[in-house]
Amino acid sequence: MGLNDRKMKILAAIIKDYIATAEPIASRTIAKKYDFGLSSATIRNEMSDLEEMGYVVAPHASSGRIPSDKGYRLYVDQVMKKRKLSQEQQALIVQALQQEMGRMETMMQEMARAIALVTNYTTIATQQTAKRHIIKHIQLVPVEGAVVAMVIVTAENQVRNCTVVLPVTASPTLVSKVSKVLSGALAGATVEDLGNVMYISMMRHQFGQAGLDTAMVEPLINAIYSAMGIDEPQQVHTIGIKNILEYPEFADLDKARALMGVLEEKDELLALVAPSGGDKIQITIGAENNELVLQDCSIIRAKISIDQQFYGNIAIIGPTRMDYAQVMSALQTALTALGLK
Amino acid sequence: MGLNDRKMKILAAIIKDYIATAEPIASRTIAKKYDFGLSSATIRNEMSDLEEMGYVVAPHASSGRIPSDKGYRLYVDQVMKKRKLSQEQQALIVQALQQEMGRMETMMQEMARAIALVTNYTTIATQQTAKRHIIKHIQLVPVEGAVVAMVIVTAENQVRNCTVVLPVTASPTLVSKVSKVLSGALAGATVEDLGNVMYISMMRHQFGQAGLDTAMVEPLINAIYSAMGIDEPQQVHTIGIKNILEYPEFADLDKARALMGVLEEKDELLALVAPSGGDKIQITIGAENNELVLQDCSIIRAKISIDQQFYGNIAIIGPTRMDYAQVMSALQTALTALGLK
DNA sequence: TGTTAGCAGTCACAACACGCGAGTGCTAAC
DNA sequence: GTTAGCACTCGCGTGTTGTGACTGCTAACA
Numbered sequence: 001m002g003l004n005d006r007k008m009k010i011l012a013a014i015i016k017d018y019i020a021t022a023e024p025i026a027s028r029t030i031a032k033k034y035d036f037g038l039s040s041a042t043i044r045n046e047m048s049d050l051e052e053m054g055y056v057v058a059p060h061a062s063s064g065r066i067p068s069d070k071g072y073r074l075y076v077d078q079v080m081k082k083r084k085l086s087q088e089q090q091a092l093i094v095q096a097l098q099q100e101m102g103r104m105e106t107m108m109q110e111m112a113r114a115i116a117l118v119t120n121y122t123t124i125a126t127q128q129t130a131k132r133h134i135i136k137h138i139q140l141v142p143v144e145g146a147v148v149a150m151v152i153v154t155a156e157n158q159v160r161n162c163t164v165v166l167p168v169t170a171s172p173t174l175v176s177k178v179s180k181v182l183s184g185a186l187a188g189a190t191v192e193d194l195g196n197v198m199y200i201s202m203m204r205h206q207f208g209q210a211g212l213d214t215a216m217v218e219p220l221i222n223a224i225y226s227a228m229g230i231d232e233p234q235q236v237h238t239i240g241i242k243n244i245l246e247y248p249e250f251a252d253l254d255k256a257r258a259l260m261g262v263l264e265e266k267d268e269l270l271a272l273v274a275p276s277g278g279d280k281i282q283i284t285i286g287a288e289n290n291e292l293v294l295q296d297c298s299i300i301r302a303k304i305s306i307d308q309q310f311y312g313n314i315a316i317i318g319p320t321r322m323d324y325a326q327v328m329s330a331l332q333t334a335l336t337a338l339g340l341k
Numbered sequence: 342m343g344l345n346d347r348k349m350k351i352l353a354a355i356i357k358d359y360i361a362t363a364e365p366i367a368s369r370t371i372a373k374k375y376d377f378g379l380s381s382a383t384i385r386n387e388m389s390d391l392e393e394m395g396y397v398v399a400p401h402a403s404s405g406r407i408p409s410d411k412g413y414r415l416y417v418d419q420v421m422k423k424r425k426l427s428q429e430q431q432a433l434i435v436q437a438l439q440q441e442m443g444r445m446e447t448m449m450q451e452m453a454r455a456i457a458l459v460t461n462y463t464t465i466a467t468q469q470t471a472k473r474h475i476i477k478h479i480q481l482v483p484v485e486g487a488v489v490a491m492v493i494v495t496a497e498n499q500v501r502n503c504t505v506v507l508p509v510t511a512s513p514t515l516v517s518k519v520s521k522v523l524s525g526a527l528a529g530a531t532v533e534d535l536g537n538v539m540y541i542s543m544m545r546h547q548f549g550q551a552g553l554d555t556a557m558v559e560p561l562i563n564a565i566y567s568a569m570g571i572d573e574p575q576q577v578h579t580i581g582i583k584n585i586l587e588y589p590e591f592a593d594l595d596k597a598r599a600l601m602g603v604l605e606e607k608d609e610l611l612a613l614v615a616p617s618g619g620d621k622i623q624i625t626i627g628a629e630n631n632e633l634v635l636q637d638c639s640i641i642r643a644k645i646s647i648d649q650q651f652y653g654n655i656a657i658i659g660p661t662r663m664d665y666a667q668v669m670s671a672l673q674t675a676l677t678a679l680g681l682k
Numbered sequence: 683t684g685t686t687a688g689c690a691g692t693c694a695c696a697a698c699a700c701g702c703g704a705g706t707g708c709t710a711a712c
Numbered sequence: 713g714t715t716a717g718c719a720c721t722c723g724c725g726t727g728t729t730g731t732g733a734c735t736g737c738t739a740a741c742a
Contacts, residue, residue, distance in 0.1 A: 242601035
C-alpha cells in the first residue's frame with residue numbers, strides 16, 4: 001500500500017491541525033474543515049490506513065489521530081512548504097542581528113533571543129572558543145610591578161587581553177623587548193598551535209637569543225591560552241525556558257522539571273546543540289533524540305559560520321508538534337541576514 | 342495579649358515544620374514532636390491566639406495552621422537562629438569563590454551557582470558596570486590601518502580593551518604619542534568623570550598642545566565608555582530556575598509560568614535584585630514584595646562590594662516557606678570567603 | 683486560673699458510579 | 713470506491729459517599 005496523494009493531503013491536514021491545537025484530529029473535523037470532497041467515512045478509512053502504516057496513532061480506541069514521529073518525519077522531509085514569516089517578524093530578526101554584527105561575543109545570544117521571541121520555543125546558542133584564531137600582533141602593557149597586561153590582536157581583528165605576572169619587575173624596556181620577541185615568534189600561529197612542543201622550544205630559543213629570561217615563556221603562553229578562552233568552558237545561552245511551559249505536552253510537572261534539568265545543565269546542552277555533521281540545518285524528531293527526556297521534543301539545529309570561521313551552534317527545541325515551517329523560516333531569515341543564504 | 346515565650350516556641354515549631362513539609366501543622370503534631378510538656382488541647386488554644394494575632398492562618402476551618410507573612414517576619418527578625426552549613430556545603434561555596442577570585446567577570450556568576458546548588462533555590466546575580474573604576478594607564482596598540490586597540494588598566498588592576506578607528510592611519514609614532522597624552526590626561530579619573538564636559542575640553546586642549554588632531558578625542562572617549570561597559574546593559578545571571586518547580590507552592594502551572602516570566606525578563610530582574618538600601622542583607626517576605634507574582638515568594642538580597650568597590654547584587658528567591666536560616670548561612674559563608682565578614 | 687480529656691462538627695480528599703459526547707469501525711447500500 | 717447509519721468504546725466531568733484529620737467548645741480537674 002503506497003502513500004498516494006490523497007493520503008498525503010490527509011496526513012498534512014492532521015499534522016497542521018495537531019500543531020495548532022494539540023488535540024487528536026477527528027475524521028469529521030477534516031471533512032468539514034478541508035474541501036477534499038470526501039465524507040468523514042472515507043477519511044476515516046484513509047486514516048485507518050495511515051495508522052496501519054505508522055504515520056499516525058490513536059491515543060485510545062475512540063479518539064482522533066495524532067501524528068507519530070514517522071509522520072512528522074515524512075512531513076518535514078517531503079510535504080512541508082516553506083512559509084514566510086510576517087514582515088514584522090523578519091524585521092525583528094534582521095534588526096537584532098544587524099545591531100550585533102561585528103560584536104561576535106553577543107551576536108549568537110541576540111540571534112537566539114530573536115528566534116525565541118518569534119517562534120515561542122526555547123532557543124539555545126553556543127559560542128565557539130577562539131582556538132582557531134590566528135595571532136597577528138601581541139603587545140605587553142605594564143600594569144604594576146611585575147604585572148603586565150598582554151593584548152592580543154588576531155587576524156580577524158579581534159582584540160583580547162589578560163594579565164601576566166613576570167618573574168621580574170616589568171620595566172618599560174623589558175616590556176617593549178618582550179612584546180617585540182613575542183610578536184615576532186607567534187605572528188601567524190593559531191592559538192591551537194601553541195600547544196605544540198615545537199613552538200615552546202622555539203620561543204625559548206628566541207627568548208634566550210634576545211637575552212630574555214626563558215622562564216617567562218610558559219606563563220606567557222598560558223596567559224594567551226586563557227585570553228583566547230581555550231581553557232574557558234564554551235559559553236551557552238538558553239533563552240525562553242519559560243516557553244516550554246506554555247505547551248500542554250509539558251503540563252505534567254515531572255516532564256517539565258526533567259526538561260528544565262537538561263536546559264540548565266551546560267554539558268548536556270553542549271552535547272544537545274552540536275549538529276551531528278554537515279552544514280545543513282538538521283532536524284531530529286522525538287525518539288530520534290537519544291536522551292530520554294527529549295523523546296517528546298524535536299530539535300532544529302544549525303551551525304553558524306561566516307567566511308569559514310565557525311562561530312557557534314544554534315538549536316531550537318520544542319514539542320514534536322512544533323511548527324517546523326515557522327522555525328525553519330526564522331532560521332533561514334537569520335542565516336540570510338548573516339549573509340550565509 | 343502579648344507574645345509570651347510559649348507562644349514564640351509554638352510559632353517557631355509551626356514555622357520549622359512547615360518549612361520542612363509544606364503541610365499545615367496540627368496541634369497534635371506539635372504536642373507529639375516537641376517536648377513542651379503541653380497537651381494538644383493547650384497548644385490548640387495557643388494556636389488559636391496566634392491566629393487571632395495574625396501570625397498563623399488556617400487554610401480552612403478544620404485544618405492545621407500555616408505561618409502568615411507576619412509570622413515569618415517575626416521569625417526572621419527575632420527567633421531565627423544562625424545555623425551552620427555542613428562542612429561540605431561550606432567548602433563548596435568557598436571553593437567556587439576562591440577559583441574565581443580576581444576574575445570578577447565570572448565571580449558573581451559562580452557565587453550564584455554555588456548558592457543555588459547548596460540551597461536549592463533560584464539565585465540571581467547582577468554584575469555592576471565599572472563606571473566607578475579609576476583609570477591608571479591607557480595604551481594604544483595598532484591593529485590595522487586606522488584601527489587601534491585601546492587597553493585600559495584601572496587602579497584595581499583590571500584590564501579592559503576595545504578597538505577605535507582613528508581619523509588617520511595609526512603609525513607607531515602616532516600611537517605612542519596618543520597613548521602618552523591620553524594616559525597623562527586621564528590617569529586618576531573615574532570612567533564616570535569622562536562624561537564631564539570639563540574633561541573633554543581639557544583633553545582637546547592637551548591634544549592640541551601635543552600637535553594631535555582634536556577630532557580623535559571624542560571617539561577615544563566613547564571607546565573608553567564602551568570598554569568599561571557603561572553603555573552595555575548590566576549583566577544578569579539566573580541560576581537554578583528549575584528549582585522553583587520542585588516546590589509544591591508552584592505546582593500550579595500558571596503560577597510557575599508567571600514566575601518564570603519574571604525570572605527571564607532582564608529588566609524585571611534588575612529591579613528585583615536591587616536591595617532598597619543599606620549594606621545589610623535584606624529579606625522581603627511574601628506580600629512585602631510589590632510584584633503580584635512574587636506574593637508567594639521571599640527574596641534575600643545582598644550587595645557585594647570589596648574594598649569600597651561595588652561589584653553587584655545577589656538575590657535568592659524561594660517560596661515564603663524558604664529555609665531562611667540556611668540561605669542566610671550560605672550567603673554569610675560566601676561573604677566571609679570574599680573577606681567581607 | 684491554667685490545663686486537659688472528650689466529643690461534636692467541619693472540611694479536604696480519594697474512591698466510585700454515572701452519564702454524556704466525541705469518535706471510531708463495521709456493514710450494507712449506493 | 714464512497715457513503716450513511718449504527719453500535720460500541722472510552723475519556724472526562726459531575727455528583728455521591730465515606731474516611732480521616734483537625735478544630736472549637738465544654739466541662740472537669742489540679
